Amino acid sequence: MDEKTKNLHLTSEEISGESSEENSTVQRRGSVASRGTQSAQVDAELAAVRTARASIDEVTLPLENAGVEEDRTTVSRTITQLDDYILPRLATLDAPLTVVVGGSTGAGKSTLVNTLLGEPITRSGAIRPTTRQPVLIHRPEDAEALTPQRILPHLERIEAKNSTELVGADHSERDQIFTVATESIPAGIALIDAPDIDSVSEDNRRLAKQLLSAADLWLFVTTANRYADAVPWEVLHEAAKRDITVAVVLNRVPEGAEDEIEEDLRRMLTGAGITPAHLLTVTEQERDERGMLPAVALTPLVFWLRELGSNADERSRIARQTLEGAVRSVADRMETITAAQTAQFETAQRLQNIVLTSYTQAQKNIIASTQDGALLRGEVLSRWQDFVGTGEFFRSLETGIGRMRDRVAGFFKGQPSQAVEVEQALEVGLHSVIVEQAAQAAETSQRQWLEERAGRVLIGNRDVARVSEDFPARVAEGIRAWQNDVMEMIRAEGAGKRQRARFMSLGVNAAAVILMVVVFSMTGGLTGIEVGIAGGSGVVGTKLLEAVFGEDAVRRMAQGARENLEIRVHELLDEHSEVLTERLDSISLGPEPALLQRSTEEMRATARGLKEAK
Structure with a gap:
């Protein structure tokens, strides 16, 4: 080989060597980049698995649905496999x-x-x-x-x-x-x-x-x-x-x-x-x-x-293959857990709705009894007639509202005891209706809860349909509070009236009792105030109050008093229903099923990633 050819050969080797070195550098950089990509992927997979683990850990399945013991075992097994194998292996492949x-x-x-x-x-x-x-x-x-x-x-x-x-x-x-x-x-x-x-x-x-x-x-x-x-x-x-x-x-x-x-x-x-x-x-x-x-x-x-x-490569292949299968099996179990969690939420909602429906009906029944004149019969009607009289007073109505205004104060003067008797009779009647309806709502709720295993376990040995000893006293207290609110409403309305003298002669108690009678004679609509029920009681009360306060004021006060009563009845029934609802409120249902479903999908994506990386 001549010198020129030799030099040319050497140059080719040198070039070849430089090229190899460049290729090695590129390969090393690619290897580092690949490891960085793999590390990022592993971090993302770990994050997904840890999120799933945290979600499952909050699943307690507290309600005794059918098959819940098996579902609880599935939850326990899933957490154990995540802790024992999947998380450790994913972190250290x-x-x-x-x-x-x-x-x-x-x-x-x-x-x-x-x-x-x-x-x-x-x-x-x-x-x-x-x-x-x-x-x-x-x-x-x-x-x-x-x-x-x-x-x-x-x-x-x-x-x-x-x-x-x-x-x-x-x-x-x-x-x-x-x-x-x-x-x-x-x-x-x-x-x-x-x-x-x-x-x-x-x-x-x-x-x-x-x-x-x-x-x-x-x-x-x-x-x-x-x-x-x-x-x-x-x-x-x-x-x-x-x-x-x-x-x-x-x-x-x-x-x-x-x-x-x-x-x-x-x-x-x-x-x-x-x-x-x-x-x-x-x-x-x-x-x-x-x-x-x-x-x-x-x-x-x-x-x-x-x-x-x-053989590190073969060990890694086996580990990834097993890990992918384990993650996939956990995702399958999470579908079961999600279904069990959905059943828990549905059962809790169903039990809640039973109570809500029963007590909503009780409230409707109570309000209906205050609108159809039922509370203005019997003892209440007798006391009301003693209060307003039946002869001279009704004749005064026939002669016109103007003349009645002049006679209102004189007619009621000296009759505060009759007003108190009407008020007490109204309280007794309303008290009886509320206690009775609350007991009926509790009985209906208990009967329907006992038809479900979860409800039976929540009730246990308690008779939730039995009215508690202190509930009647709380009802009486609530009614008296409503009556006091009515009196305060009368005071506030009469304070600035030109008919103040007539109002003061009529008296707060008498005016409040009349307004209560008016409320119990309403048929539910804003204009129902004109309708007389139970022998004209509503008409009588309405005309009396209009003579002092005016038509608009009476309509407004009656509506306000009714709304106040409905609120207090609702509060009393809510309190009574707590014997059931507190059992549901005391349990933690855990994560929403939708959250578990998202974690399940992330686990399936992790399994696919592991399979592709094998």
């Missing part, structure tokens, strides 16, 4: 892969774990269930990544004192998990030896499901005799729904039957939509003096776990 070893009672899970590690760490026993407390086994350098703040925060941690201490078979009233740090476990992997999924202990079964929900990968252990049992397949179907990576160990298979049983198990797994990441068949073998199988029996599984632990 590069944490060690959590492999939960689960299976039926006596399947040999603890023996399998000890053999995998090459040392007895978790204890199995002859008493069933064997593994009673789960054991978390990890490398010492991974301890920080597996703290309660990052995984399984609801379980009390108990650290093994030394590597020779066998743990996991003691009984405890609390949810606990032992932690063991050992160099024997492959890097990038954390193993959890879980209680039996079909344990005789309900707490063990619950804890086993909780741990399986916190797994990145399920290492499912079964036996030749138990692989077709129903309970394990419930768990496996759940794994298929959540798209969880599953490895299977078929243990204690008789020599010579390996191919036949393994083929049948694979057929069942395929039917369930599961393609196992690894399937190992272990024949029936003697255990050594430490209770462990020959190491060679599990060599394929050991190599698979080591290879998985050393």
Whole structure:
């Protein structure tokens, strides 16, 4: 090669080198930008999941609707899975892969774990269930990544004192998990030896499901005799729904039957939509003096776990796949929770409407009784006729309003006692109607509440239809307060009148009683004041007051007095209904269903994002 060609070749290499360096720089910048985008996406996903978690945490489902216990369990399970797995894993996608070893009672899970590690760490026993407390086994350098703040925060941690201490078979009233740090476990992997999924202990079964929900990968252990049992397949179907990576160990298979049983198990797994990441068949073998199988029996599984632990990309893929399935399953549960929350709001509204409708009808009935002349009959009418007279007074009406004005004061002079008697008779009649209608409204509300389970629980053993001992006294106090308001209205109206002398001669009490009679003779319309009811009582009262105050003033006072009465009746009935409404007011229904629905949609969007990133 001549010098010119050589120089040209060198120049090409230099150019090539510069180009490579530029490409590397661009790639590094792209990598940083990509990590920044991924970080922003993870932050957004975390924010959405935390919002959903906060919303679900406020759901208490206090009303006893049909199926509410199952719904409350769904709420509890959802919060637990969010805390145990989804939030920690989403925050630390590069944490060690959590492999939960689960299976039926006596399947040999603890023996399998000890053999995998090459040392007895978790204890199995002859008493069933064997593994009673789960054991978390990890490398010492991974301890920080597996703290309660990052995984399984609801379980009390108990650290093994030394590597020779066998743990996991003691009984405890609390949810606990032992932690063991050992160099024997492959890097990038954390193993959890879980209680039996079909344990005789309900707490063990619950804890086993909780741990399986916190797994990145399920290492499912079964036996030749138990692989077709129903309970394990419930768990496996759940794994298929959540798209969880599953490895299977078929243990204690008789020599010579390996191919036949393994083929049948694979057929069942395929039917369930599961393609196992690894399937190992272990024949029936003697255990050594430490209770462990020959190491060679599990060599394929050991190599698979080591290879998985050393492959960060594969671990990340499995973690994201499981995480996406978990988020999707939570979104599905949130639909159920939203439906349950909607039912709570609808039940509360229905119970509220029962009370509102009953007491609204009671108020209508009370007001109607003050408009149709019912309160101006009997004792009230008798006292009124004694008050106004029946002969000379009515003849005076016939001679004209002008002449009556001159005789009003003289006619009523010396009759304050009759005015008081009319007032008292009105009070008794109105009091009886209010108490009766309140009791009827309470009885109607109670009867309809008792037709619903939620209403029955809210009422409990109390007879809410029974009128409280102090309610009649409060009604009497309310009526007297209304009567005092009427008197104040009369005083205010008469204070500036030119007919003040006639008004003072008539007297405040007499004028107030007449106005009350006028109110009870109104037929509900603003012009109904002219209508006479109960033997002309309304006409009499109206003409008397008009003679002193004028037509417009009487119309205005009567309407004001009626509105005042309706307000006080409403207040009394509201107070009486509190025996029911306070039960609804005392419970917190939690977030609006629409808020939960928005969080559900955000969770589904998070699941889609995780799926696209796999």
